Amino acid sequence: MSKQVYEHIEESLYHEKLENGLTVFLLPRPEMSKTYAIFSTNYGSMDRTFVPIGQQDKITVPDGIAHFLEHKLFEKEDRDVFADFGKQGASANAYTSFTKTAYLFSSTTNVEDNVKTLLNFVQDPYFSENSVEKEKGIIGQEIKMYDDQPDWQSFMGTLKSLFKETPVNIDIAGTVESIAEITKDDLYTCYHTFYHPENMTFFIAGNFEPDNMLALIRENQASKEFSKLEEIKRDFPNEPSAVAKSENKIVMPVSVSKCTIGIKESTKELEPQEFIKRDLLQDIILTYYFSKSGQFYEELYQENIIDASFYFETNLEKNFGYSIIGGNTDNPELFTKKIIELLLSTKTQQLTEDDFERMKKKKIGQVLRSMNSLENIASKYIHYHHVGIDYFELIPEIQKLTVQDANGFLSGWIAEERLAVCKIVPE
Incomplete structure (x- = not known):
């Protein structure tokens, strides 16, 4: 573990890249009662065309699949992960952007248990055909809700005017039609391509002891097996400098x-x-x-x-x-x-x-x-x-x-x- 001191802002940051490729940052703030952790993958709604790990040819997945995958990771075969965090006194959430997906929690108690829960649920996907079909209805309602929000339509309407080819002009959640095409196999393909520790970052800040916290994370990751990550081949279209429409x-x-x-x-x-x-x-x-x-x-x-x-x-x-x-x-x-x-x-x-x-x-x-x-x-x-x-x-x-x-x-x-x-x- 390396330590870097930033004297101009009076901060000390600890950093280590684990054997499985996961990059870990620890920012101890012992004066604070709260601890906040975020587990992020370098994968967002723009990553729709890519070569799946273990394959040779590129594919294009349905729009909205990164956001759909974020939702589904919280649901396991026997429980909902939000309940696990709730029992441990933590507030959990997640978000998908154009370029990344992140899972997070904040808590004042049971920090180590919550760190384990965060790492474990993100690294243990469970998708079934029935649960995928059920989620389509839930996310479909979310999409319709955003369709009725003037602020969101203004934002996306501007991006659609600016960009002709870059997938930032596509709504992060996709459309009702595009998510209807998502299958369980699509989710596993995206997960195994983009959710490798080598493509992920874990950042924790707050009230904890850095040596003990890193030991916990090392032990947690060492108990899991990951194959060596091949290079992720993403395909982005060429974007003209002029806007799509004025x-x-x-x-x-x-x-x-x-x-x-x-x-x-x-x-x-x-x-x-x-x-x-x-x-x-x-x-x-x-x-x-x-x-x-x-x-x-x-x-x-x-x-x-x-x-x-x-x-x-x-x-x-x-x-x-x-x-x-x-x-x-x-x-x-x-x-x-x-x-x-x-x-x-x-x-x-x-x-x-x-x-x-x-x-x-x-x-x-x-x-x-x-x-x-x-x-x-x-x-x-x-x-x-x-x-x-x-x-x-x-x-x-x-x-x-x-x-x-x-x-x-x-x-x-x-x-x-x-x-x-x-x-x-x-x-």
Whole structure:
């Protein structure tokens, strides 16, 4: 077990890669009463075309299967795993994103028992034809629920406008039609391909003793047999730089229109240094222009173009990236015009040294505040680990950025062919 001390944030992180390939991170916080653990696999809804382990030819599985698999792992032949965690005083959950699936718990008692439960249930799949058919009805209802949510339809409508080929334009849960095609054998194929310890990460943070915790995890993993993992061959389509369509209008039973402007940030795989630089600058620049303390937000608010629902978000993954700016508006045409005018104007703008230093300090403050949350640390650390970046080195990376970096980013950030608009309008 190796130990790394991060003096600038006063943290000590323990790390080991076990013999079976599982990467383990331990962040002891003895001053806290809660412990939080997350067991994550580098497998998400985008991984729909791949070569199954032990085979030669690639296959394409039904949309929504990663999310379906997440649901099914909690159900065993004789019990529901949520009940196991409940008896041990833990709150458990799971989530599937475009790029990963994660299983987690938090508790103040029985931490070691809950760690064993987390490791054991994820590594012990049980799927039957009857339970798979039953789950289709449950997830089908979940899909229909999201179909009726304007916020989710706005989000997915924007991604479908931005991306033509990349499977980020497909709903994580799939469709009622696609999940109807899922079989027990499909689930086992995906599980055995992507749920090998070599493709997984375990992160635990909170009140525990690191030597004892790692000994428990080692013993647990040594009691199980895993064949050596072959290289996972995933197939992603080539994505054009331009958006799939510049505008997407969706009619729904809403009282107020919603409007989002999407920016197609990245369409290719980035190296770690290029990734972290772009990741930070996307967020810093968006915050500069669109935060509620900014001049542009105040102008739109005073003109009654936006309300308190206005938001922006940015996401960069290894193979794609996007930013979204949106909210409720009574005038989606004017909202769109104002946002796009500002975005296009950034190409010729130059930030001053003082402006950029303030922006960097604000970003550092946000990162430090987020590190008060065990949940945030664990999920962010795994996110950055998958792309070869140490999350605890984020602040030095921010400090290294220069105003020349920011202005260089601005000069090539926005192009009309990489902008898309999604409008949710009343029936």
